[in-house]
Amino acid sequence: MNNGMKKLEEITSHLQNDVSQLSSEIYSQQKEINSLKLEINKLKNIIIDLENNIESTNQKPPHY
Numbered sequence: 001m002n003n004g005m006k007k008l009e010e011i012t013s014h015l016q017n018d019v020s021q022l023s024s025e026i027y028s029q030q031k032e033i034n035s036l037k038l039e040i041n042k043l044k045n046i047i048i049d050l051e052n053n054i055e056s057t058n059q060k061p062p063h064y
Helices: 002-057
Strands: none
Touching: none
16 A cells, blocks of 8 residues: 555656646746737737828828
């Protein structure tokens, strides 16, 4: 029975290590996702500004 208990403790230890590594990786990926979301929003705003500028420069003069 003692040998079985040691095996369970060993497996539990490995699983705890795996969970810790996965948690760390998820945290890192979430930080990257948040950063990318901010960058996407900045790029969206740039595109909107460029589209607005194109529309304003492409307006026909009033006498046309």
